[in-house]
Amino acid sequence: MDQYTRWTFRMTPYRVVLIALTLLMVGVATYRLLFGLGAATNLNDEWPWGLWIGFDVLTGVALAGGGFSTCFIIHILHKKKYHSIARAALLTSLIGYLLVMGGLFFDIGRWYNFWRPFFYWGHHSVLFEVFWCVSLYTTVQVLEFGHILFERIKSEPLKKLFDWMLPGLFIIGVMLPTLHQSSLGSLYIITVDRLYPTWWSMIIPVFFLTSAVFVGPAMVTFEGWLASKAYGRNFQAEMPVLTSLWKVTAWLLAFYFVLKCIDLTYRDAWGYVFNGSFEANMFLVEILGFILLPLVLFLIPSVRNSVGGLVTTSILVVVGVVFNRMNVVFTGMADAAGGHYFPSWMEWSLTIGLISAGILVYCFVVENFNIFHEDQEAYKAKLKKEKARAVADGGAPVQA
């Protein structure tokens, strides 16, 4: 670990832009906290929830779902071949959740009261469960990161302490997201007879949980590809691991589709799928374009085994989950809510600024902590072992 002696942050033109967007966000956030939601947003009585809850929170948590699903596979099921992506998945998930907490804080009208749900238990509210789970899980992820932090800062006793906590953290760190990923869907059970019937269902929590799991491998693939572009890493080398992990997504996409069909049949709601309304067509686009199309693409070997194919398929899944959450929050509610809502420039600025800040933090962490290199260490060790074995067998050392 000699390469990490100083903290570094490389400046590039892209990063200057990201920093500018982050600073603008800080200004907007300050304005919003001082002057209120009405002054900063286009939210209104018909649309009490807008971009920040719909995208920053509901979609943000889903896209950060790669953290708990890979944690389940790698640390709970001990599938060691996926070890190389574990830290990157944890990092993006942790950053994702911190952004969600940020987005949520700016969205609550009386932010100085944010601590109330810790002490006044509205246990009959889905939001109560979501609030507790998301808060606890963010803490769990910060603690999980302690393992990486104190490896870098080189404090043996602290690292040992955090390592000792890890198994418990992994288990709680899978249980909590299972609860709140599904509960984010349960939030909309209360909109019975208002949310369009293709999306409303008593089992909407199962749909939210399933999609939060299947978007995980897609998100890891997409982020891995972006990181390989940015850091000149060999993405081809990660393809076998990602294609293998992607099988989880493929199975769950199929499960999601079948469950949707069963649900629509059980509720006798197929009429709402084919009535030609805007909502129905948006639903068809969602299912055909972002559930079935990526599934079919993945089943074609030449597509899933090519970088372009797997990345494109992954992007379809990620966009699909964003599309689904937007449909639940906006498309499906529009008819019942009435009125009009389009985010103000300040709402956009805060959302974009939070994402920019997240990217900057990600860059800083991967450049200063051992996020990617764990796999390369393992690779080197394997080469060494093979070399030793070859020597022992009396043959020539293999070319590394």
Next chain:
Amino acid sequence: MSKGMLIDITKCIGCRACQTACKQWNDLPAVSTSFSNDWSNPPELNAYNWTRVGFHLLEDGDQVQWRFAKRQCMHCNEPACESACFVHAFVKTPEGPVVYKENLCVGCRYCMLACPFQVPKYEWDKAFPLVRKCRMCYDRLQEGMEPACTTACPTGANIFGDREELLAEAKRRIKNNPGKYIDHVYGEKEVGGTSVLYLSDVPFEKLGFRTDITTKGIPQYTWSVLKWTPHIAIGWTAILTALYMYTKRRADVEEEDGH
């Protein structure tokens, strides 16, 4: 005993005395109005208009007729807002009114999303806004008085009393006046029953009431799913722990065998 209001739309003359009484008692500021197609005024329920008489010009063959429908919080028996609030700022009182403890409110606005009648409104013009809605003059009730709006009503279209008695009265009016009323007391069964009841001689959907609405208490839907949370939390943690230990052991054995 749980109180309520009975609003007989056939008796309402659209004088808006109830709107004015509500504003006066609750000290609500005037809001700027604009001309609306149906002559209703103010144009909508909002944080400063807790009740509003909707004017409806209905066509009946070649006749046109006015109907006036006063709207406000329905004070549900099982309020969605109460179940949605994660700090329990909304409370269904034994007396009937659904009241709001403003000092607890975090401002998440889930109540606004939850309400099947879109009643809770927000003070969008304030830096630290509160949710506002009709509270059936809970403060007056505690002093033994009626709500401001029912005392102001000159025709008896809006009366206050025990909900059960008002329901019986509503059914009596339907029975004693054959053909006059729609055979439906709105609020008797809607979303599990509401403290505010309506009688009408024209179909409720023509007056902007939602009739395609569930008769089950909305909190029951949520609770039927949410109640599983502790079981899932404990069961899933146990399963995860077992999986962790089993697969760890297996991986360790494989490691020993492999090398």
